[in-house]
Amino acid sequence: MQSDKLGDFKYKGMLDAFRDQYATGGWRTFFKGYVICMMRSFPVNAVAIVVYRNMQKVTKALSNWLYLKNSRLKSFDKYT
Numbered sequence: 001m002q003s004d005k006l007g008d009f010k011y012k013g014m015l016d017a018f019r020d021q022y023a024t025g026g027w028r029t030f031f032k033g034y035v036i037c038m039m040r041s042f043p044v045n046a047v048a049i050v051v052y053r054n055m056q057k058v059t060k061a062l063s064n065w066l067y068l069k070n071s072r073l074k075s076f077d078k079y080t
Contacts, residue, residue, distance in 0.1 A: 011017040021029045 011020065
């Protein structure tokens with residue numbers, strides 16, 4: 001529909017396109033490539049979760065270090 005020439009449309013609308021696709025290939029037409037997409041998304045999302053959890057640990061350690069550093073400086077200020 002988007003690549004047709006202006007005024008020379010293959011389909012009248014979305015419902016017409018769905019009907020034609022269903023008549024051509026049945027329900028399988030709507031799910032072509034689904035398995036490959038799921039196989040690709042599993043490792044990608046697994047890596048994203050691992051990176052997210054590790055960054056949580058790093059930032060928590062960094063914030064704890066900064067808190068301790070600042071608290072030591074404040075306690076040192078008492079004596080000066």
